[in-house]
Amino acid sequence: MSSAQTIRLAVIRGDGIGPExxxxxxxxxxxxxxxxLVVEETPFSLGAARYLExxxxxxxxxxxxxxxxxxxxxxxVGGDPRDPRLAGGIIExxxxxxxxxxxxxxxxxxxxxxxxxxxxxxxxxxxxxFVVVREGTEGPYVxxxxxxxxxxxxEIATEVSLNTAFGVERVVRYAxxxxxxxxxxxxxxxxxxxxxxxxxxxxxxxVAAVGAEYPDVTVDYQHVDAVxxxxxxxxxxFDVIVTDNLFGDIxxxxxxxxxxxxxxxxxxxxxxxxxxxxxxxxVHGSAPDIAGQQLADPTAAILSVALLLDHLGRGDLAAAVxxxxxxxxxxxxxxxxxxxxxxxxxxxAATARTTTA
Amino acid sequence: MSSAQTIRLAVIRGDGIGPExxxxxxxxxxxxxxxxLVVEETPFSLGAARYLExxxxxxxxxxxxxxxxxxxxxxxVGGDPRDPRLAGGIIExxxxxxxxxxxxxxxxxxxxxxxxxxxxxxxxxxxxxFVVVREGTEGPYVxxxxxxxxxxxxEIATEVSLNTAFGVERVVRYAxxxxxxxxxxxxxxxxxxxxxxxxxxxxxxxVAAVGAEYPDVTVDYQHVDAVxxxxxxxxxxFDVIVTDNLFGDIxxxxxxxxxxxxxxxxxxxxxxxxxxxxxxxxVHGSAPDIAGQQLADPTAAILSVALLLDHLGRGDLAAAVxxxxxxxxxxxxxxxxxxxxxxxxxxxAATARTTTA
Ligand SMILES: CC(C)[C@H](C(=O)O)[C@@H](O)C(=O)O
Ligand SMILES: CC(C)[C@H](C(=O)O)[C@@H](O)C(=O)O
Numbered sequence: 001m002s003s004a005q006t007i008r009l010a011v012i013r014g015d016g017i018g019p020e021x022x023x024x025x026x027x028x029x030x031x032x033x034x035x036x037l038v039v040e041e042t043p044f045s046l047g048a049a050r051y052l053e054x055x056x057x058x059x060x061x062x063x064x065x066x067x068x069x070x071x072x073x074x075x076x077v078g079g080d081p082r083d084p085r086l087a088g089g090i091i092e093x094x095x096x097x098x099x100x101x102x103x104x105x106x107x108x109x110x111x112x113x114x115x116x117x118x119x120x121x122x123x124x125x126x127x128x129x130f131v132v133v134r135e136g137t138e139g140p141y142v143x144x145x146x147x148x149x150x151x152x153x154x155e156i157a158t159e160v161s162l163n164t165a166f167g168v169e170r171v172v173r174y175a176x177x178x179x180x181x182x183x184x185x186x187x188x189x190x191x192x193x194x195x196x197x198x199x200x201x202x203x204x205x206x207v208a209a210v211g212a213e214y215p216d217v218t219v220d221y222q223h224v225d226a227v228x229x230x231x232x233x234x235x236x237x238f239d240v241i242v243t244d245n246l247f248g249d250i251x252x253x254x255x256x257x258x259x260x261x262x263x264x265x266x267x268x269x270x271x272x273x274x275x276x277x278x279x280x281x282x283v284h285g286s287a288p289d290i291a292g293q294q295l296a297d298p299t300a301a302i303l304s305v306a307l308l309l310d311h312l313g314r315g316d317l318a319a320a321v322x323x324x325x326x327x328x329x330x331x332x333x334x335x336x337x338x339x340x341x342x343x344x345x346x347x348x349a350a351t352a353r354t355t356t357a
Numbered sequence: 358m359s360s361a362q363t364i365r366l367a368v369i370r371g372d373g374i375g376p377e378x379x380x381x382x383x384x385x386x387x388x389x390x391x392x393x394l395v396v397e398e399t400p401f402s403l404g405a406a407r408y409l410e411x412x413x414x415x416x417x418x419x420x421x422x423x424x425x426x427x428x429x430x431x432x433x434v435g436g437d438p439r440d441p442r443l444a445g446g447i448i449e450x451x452x453x454x455x456x457x458x459x460x461x462x463x464x465x466x467x468x469x470x471x472x473x474x475x476x477x478x479x480x481x482x483x484x485x486x487f488v489v490v491r492e493g494t495e496g497p498y499v500x501x502x503x504x505x506x507x508x509x510x511x512e513i514a515t516e517v518s519l520n521t522a523f524g525v526e527r528v529v530r531y532a533x534x535x536x537x538x539x540x541x542x543x544x545x546x547x548x549x550x551x552x553x554x555x556x557x558x559x560x561x562x563x564v565a566a567v568g569a570e571y572p573d574v575t576v577d578y579q580h581v582d583a584v585x586x587x588x589x590x591x592x593x594x595f596d597v598i599v600t601d602n603l604f605g606d607i608x609x610x611x612x613x614x615x616x617x618x619x620x621x622x623x624x625x626x627x628x629x630x631x632x633x634x635x636x637x638x639x640v641h642g643s644a645p646d647i648a649g650q651q652l653a654d655p656t657a658a659i660l661s662v663a664l665l666l667d668h669l670g671r672g673d674l675a676a677a678v679x680x681x682x683x684x685x686x687x688x689x690x691x692x693x694x695x696x697x698x699x700x701x702x703x704x705x706a707a708t709a710r711t712t713t714a
Contacts, residue, residue, distance in 0.1 A: 088558060089551025121589045123480045145555040151562070155522035157555040165512035192603070194446025198502040198514040201445060205508070228611035229619060232478045232589060250607060254585035262586060
């Protein structure tokens with residue numbers, strides 16, 4: 001009898017709808033596990049609720065414990081946006097961004113497909129299937145800003161975007177590698193090089209240099225403002241998009257919206273080197289207004305499990321999950337289902353796919 | 358006989374389709390001029406073409422001459438994006454941004470309406486009528502960045518966003534004033550305050566402080582990523598949006614796209630103090646690929662003339678222009694018309710509106 005492989009999974013259920021959608025994601029994960037694969041879950045109670053109770057967001061001990069895992073599954077974090085104790089993105093920065101930066105998640109992978117059966121706000125989206133490779137550890141997200149004379153008429157506040165050849169090159173290389181493995185082999189660099197000339201030039205030079213190693217990948221460049229136009233007029237044109245941390249944040253929410261809703265958008269915060277655990281999470285937030293009512297759509301969390309399986313080398317199981325999601329989407333009527341009902345349906349479909357495979 | 362008022366208008370036709378659309382905009386302007394209003398045009402030959410010929414983008418003499426005018430009408434500037442001599446946005450920054458900054462155009466006004474007769478990429482846009490008040494003289498547009506070890510694996514490139522209480526307060530005040538005069542009296546601040554905490558806090562505090570003077574205006578806040586979702590799912594919710602220079606750039610292209618195309622999007626770069634001439638321009642670019650063929654839609658340039666007339670205190674004439682555009686949009690069939698044909702039709706409709714008024 002061969003020994004089973006064990007995945008040590010850190011689970012951060014988080015706030016709001018986070019716990020509900022993670023429950024369903026784990027249900028589907030377990031539904032596709034073959035005998036030779038074991039998942040050992042460690043729950044980490046992190047988020048706004050714990051912060052408000054204890055004053056801790058993410059301690060060194062938490063970090064050390066999470067680092068011992070093979071991957072992280074995160075639901076959503078963040079409390080009531082009107083709570084002054086949570087102002088300034090204290091949870092987002094202290095938890096989400098801290099994990100992304102500390103675990104060197106330099107690839108933030110956000111695929112977008114339009115499922116034929118899902119309603120989209122676009123009259124005619126076409127066949128949409130692209131992936132945004134968002135840089136995750138640099139740009140305007142580095143927290144390198146400040147203010148003087150705060151609260152006075154002489155206040156000056158700055159935000160600094162930091163961009164390094166090291167950081168840009170590795171994410172651009174990842175994006176080319178991905179484009180090279182996809183049928184259309186096309187890469188679009190998105191930036192604002194006509195205004196942000198220093199960072200823009202670094203990105204453009206890097207894409208030109210790395211692109212020389214991928215002669216089979218066609219490349220184009222779009223300013224971030226123009227990309228929003230293409231995204232609503234002709235999203236089918238995109239294959240792989242590589243972009244900066246902030247531009248990636250903006251265009252992936254737009255991508256989620258045109259593809260039928262942020263309730264379907266999954267993401268992977270990936271450390272391709274394998275030095276640290278990668279983290280998988282739905283793009284949506286904690287939606288405290290609908291929390292605990294079984295109203296949330298767990299599909300994005302479930303698709304994040306597919307990204308996780310793919311990352312851990314189990315593309316076969318990932319395909320079972322995405323296939324199950326696709327068939328569930330095709331069957332969705334107009335009757336609303338509870339969070340757990342959607343999870344049950346997808347889990348059953350996923351199991352069927354692994355046993356018949 | 359009372360003496361006529363004279364508007365001294367600096368005209369920058371620019372590159373690509375710029376000259377064609379400006380011709381039609383001027384045609385419509387002259388079509389609505391009453392006897393007591395005279396427009397004196399001074400052409401300024403600026404743009405990529407002149408730069409490539411002479412090496413000059415915008416000289417001190419040009420600036421001094423333009424400053425003598427009451428307003429500026431600009432078509433579009435920028436040459437072939439693949440021309441290496443024009444890389445790094447040299448025309449955009451040396452001409453467009455230089456004018457905006459030197460003439461302290463701190464309000465970049467970009468209205469969006471969805472005309473019932475115009476096709477939009479959205480299945481069901483609803484009744485869309487909002488104005489983006491984009492800050493025009495600060496933020497990541499200040500050109501305050503740099504790079505070291507350029508072209509080496511140790512390159513570091515920075516971009517600095519500068520935000521001042523002075524700069525934020527004046528544009529926020531303008532936006533509240535505008536919201537106060539509109540029927541719905543609603544203002545949305547757009548930023549990314551959970552990540553760009555210093556600039557975000559300055560914007561949020563300023564909106565709270567100025568908002569206290571406008572108790573009849575309701576206020577909400579949206580992160581820039583979330584705004585892109587609302588813009589495609591429910592754009593009718595917006596009334597006045599106030600935002601930073603870069604976020605404003607991005608969301609107004611998206612707004613143009615959902616409202617039926619960037620060919621209809623007008624803008625005013627406004628110096629509300631009247632110290633410098635304000636500048637009116639279509640949001641679209643120079644589109645060198647279709648230049649000189651009478652294929653461009655001059656509507657955005659024509660609507661920019663409406664903004665110009667409004668700014669100069671002639672709301673009556675502005676209304677004649679927008680009314681003429683609206684009736685032309687309602688009548689547009691599927692047969693393409695030449696640039697000049699569209700201008701002729703709108704000019705005739707505008708004249709009819711001034712004589713019957
Ligand atoms: C919550 C926030 C800090 C985060 C980001 O800006 O990256 C979110 O919008 C996302 O896209 O994952
Ligand atoms: C051409 C470019 C510099 C400009 C900007 O970024 O402001 C344009 O996109 C606009 O929106 O007017």
